[in-house]
Structures are given as structure tokens and as C-alpha cells.
Amino acid sequence: MSSEPGATATSGLDANIAGLLCYLFGWVSGLIFLLIDKRPFVRFHAAQSIGISVGAIAVMIAFWILTAILAFISGGLGILLTLLFPFLGLGIFALVIVCMVKAYKNEKFKLPIIGDIAEKMAGN
Numbered sequence: 001m002s003s004e005p006g007a008t009a010t011s012g013l014d015a016n017i018a019g020l021l022c023y024l025f026g027w028v029s030g031l032i033f034l035l036i037d038k039r040p041f042v043r044f045h046a047a048q049s050i051g052i053s054v055g056a057i058a059v060m061i062a063f064w065i066l067t068a069i070l071a072f073i074s075g076g077l078g079i080l081l082t083l084l085f086p087f088l089g090l091g092i093f094a095l096v097i098v099c100m101v102k103a104y105k106n107e108k109f110k111l112p113i114i115g116d117i118a119e120k121m122a123g124n
Helices: 015-022 027-036 040-074 076-082 085-104 114-122
Strands: none
Touching: 015 027, 015 040, 015 085, 027 040, 040 076, 040 085, 040 114
């Protein structure tokens, strides 16, 4: 770690590597980087990582509630919807991979709704 004044705990990491690492463990790594890193690029990706995690949890819960309701009402349709759950998880995983690649390429890739919230959280 650098002994320069104003050096942060992540000063040894390039911004693109830190941005990539924000997505690695979801909201946990996003929160860590949001709290300890002061670079706007890294803070944006950290906040967006938190947003993706919260959004993914909300979508998964809503999906399971809808599936349970449809299973109760019609039986077969709810069970059929259950088969789509892995594809939903795969889509979220792919989104996180895309964000990691964009961060590694030093791109500020803004997701439609989450990106605006992330900018406000990061203070950009």
C-alpha cells in the first residue's frame, strides 16, 4: 500500500480491475468497494453491482410469487413457469459477466434503470 497522502486501500489496483472486482461477489464486493474506494469509476461500478444484486433478488422473489399463484390457480402453468427459473438465473449471470467485461475495458456501461441510480449512489 502506498504511503502517499490520500491513498486508499485499493490504490494499488488499476481502476478497471477494481471495477471488475466490484461484480465478483455481488452486493458484498460492491459494498466493500463503494466504502473504501474513492475513484468515481470504481464507485459507479460498485453501486451498479449493488443495484444488480438487489434487482435480481427482487425479480427472483416476484417470479416465485407469480409461479406460486399460478400453480395454485391452474396447476400446470405454475409448474411450467418453474422450468423457466434457471433461464432467469442464467440471464442475470450473463448480465453480470457483460458488466465485468465492460468494467475491465474501462467503459462506464450504464444499465437502463440501475445505472442512473448507481450514478446517484456513487456521487457522479
